Amino acid sequence: MNVALNYILNRGGQVVYISSRKLSSTIESKIVKAKKYILHQHFSGLPKQSDLKLVEEKLPNLRNGEFLSEAVYLSVDPYMRAYEPRLKLGTVFIGSQIAKITDSKSKQYPIGKYVVGQFGWRSHTITSEEEAKNPELLVNVLPDFGKLSLSLGLGVLGMPGNAAYFGFLEICKPKEGETVVVSGAAGAVGSVVGQIAKIKGCNVIGIAGDDEKGKWLINELGFDHFINYKKPNLHKTLAKCAPNGVDCYFDNVGGEISSTVLSQMNLHGRVSVCGAIVGYNANRSTLPTATITQGFIAIKQLRIEGFIATRWRDRWMEGIDQNLKWISEGKLKYRETVTEGFENTFQAFVDMLQGGNVGKAVVKV
Numbered sequence: 403m404n405v406a407l408n409y410i411l412n413r414g415g416q417v418v419y420i421s422s423r424k425l426s427s428t429i430e431s432k433i434v435k436a437k438k439y440i441l442h443q444h445f446s447g448l449p450k451q452s453d454l455k456l457v458e459e460k461l462p463n464l465r466n467g468e469f470l471s472e473a474v475y476l477s478v479d480p481y482m483r484a485y486e487p488r489l490k491l492g493t494v495f496i497g498s499q500i501a502k503i504t505d506s507k508s509k510q511y512p513i514g515k516y517v518v519g520q521f522g523w524r525s526h527t528i529t530s531e532e533e534a535k536n537p538e539l540l541v542n543v544l545p546d547f548g549k550l551s552l553s554l555g556l557g558v559l560g561m562p563g564n565a566a567y568f569g570f571l572e573i574c575k576p577k578e579g580e581t582v583v584v585s586g587a588a589g590a591v592g593s594v595v596g597q598i599a600k601i602k603g604c605n606v607i608g609i610a611g612d613d614e615k616g617k618w619l620i621n622e623l624g625f626d627h628f629i630n631y632k633k634p635n636l637h638k639t640l641a642k643c644a645p646n647g648v649d650c651y652f653d654n655v656g657g658e659i660s661s662t663v664l665s666q667m668n669l670h671g672r673v674s675v676c677g678a679i680v681g682y683n684a685n686r687s688t689l690p691t692a693t694i695t696q697g698f699i700a701i702k703q704l705r706i707e708g709f710i711a712t713r714w715r716d717r718w719m720e721g722i723d724q725n726l727k728w729i730s731e732g733k734l735k736y737r738e739t740v741t742e743g744f745e746n747t748f749q750a751f752v753d754m755l756q757g758g759n760v761g762k763a764v765v766k767v
């Protein structure tokens with residue numbers, strides 16, 4: 403997702419929504435020390451721990467209209483790797499979090515409430531009401547999830563859930579009985595897409611890189627077929643699972659996996675391009691190559707559309723409400739891979755990039 407990044411870029415790489423003013427010389431009531439990860443050097447290939455630095459920052463006292471929040475869950479997502487080259491060195495690493503308001507001089511954001519926001523990888527954040535209005539920061543008081551974990555606000559009941567809900571339904575427009583393929587099928591977005599496709603009465607084929615993930619997709623989530631892309635003969639296996647061709651493809655990965663799926667699409671098939679993780683750890687000069695697909699696209703008259711979930715910002719709560727309803731009805735299941743400890747955020751991030759997660763990868767601070 404580009405929102406946090408745009409926000410940062412628009413302001414010359416300064417993470418201005420984090421208050422950075424100097425401590426006033428007046429008597430401090432409370433000194434809060436925030437821990438934050440700053441970008442120390444640009445990634446090359448798989449990110450290295452030494453690319454980020456964990457530093458401390460003393461936060462100033464709150465001014466009127468400001469609130470202090472303490473991170474409870476941090477999100478680690480593939481887009482962070484994709485957007486990193488555009489971040490300026492020294493800025494707080496991007497990312498959203500669920501945080502508890504622990505101090506406040508704002509009626510709108512009172513102590514005890516939980517917020518979700520693009521605060522970056524930091525433990526404590528001061529935000530003003532004005533800053534919180536910026537739509538790109540996506541600061542919202544967390545909706546009531548009942549007994550469900552707050553962390554779902556970063557997954558099935560947050561941005562990835564909405565990427566699945568809007569990105570699949572609005573672009574693929576699936577019809578009952580159609581065949582749907584989803585890559586990255588056992589991840590945060592893909593696992594939701596496949597289940598929504600089942601809710602819509604489709605035949606669903608999930609592609610992921612691990613047989614255990616495949617068992618979860620078939621046995622618990624109700625996918626019809628699973629294909630492990632790390633095994634040979636993806637083309638033949640897909641043809642067996644989809645003997646009548648593919649009508650909709652939800653693409654989380656790109657590369658040769660996607661070229662293979664595109665080559666087996668039906669006339670007027672629809673493709674929703676959500677992401678391209680096969681290339682995220684590659685440098686521009688060494689991007690993976692894949693079979694040319696324009697021939698299949700032209701002959702089958704495919705419609706291919708990329709999206710960013712925040713395109714549906716105006717309908718944001720519709721997706722969350724619907725996914726919550728499906729969860730309560732037992733139609734939508736979810737899993738999280740939870741890493742404990744703020745200090746382990748980087749490890750959680752690279753584990754996720756390498757397939758270590760099932761469902762949404764989050765860090766419990």
Ligand SMILES: NC(=O)c1ccc[n+]([C@@H]2O[C@H](COP(=O)([O-])OP(=O)(O)OC[C@H]3O[C@@H](n4cnc5c(N)ncnc54)[C@H](OP(=O)(O)O)[C@@H]3O)[C@@H](O)[C@H]2O)c1
Nearest residue numbers: 480565589590591610611654677678679680709710711757
């Ligand atoms: N457009 C949007 O608004 C939007 C929003 C959210 C996410 N996204 C994109 O959607 C995709 C999935 O995101 P997510 O948050 O749901 O992540 P995720 O699927 O939960 O985690 C990433 C997964 O990618 C798979 N992967 C890693 N390297 C791969 C490779 N070379 N080939 C194939 N699969 C690979 C791994 O699973 P395996 O074990 O299967 O390899 C890993 O678990 C990403 O491309 C992301 O950038 C886009």
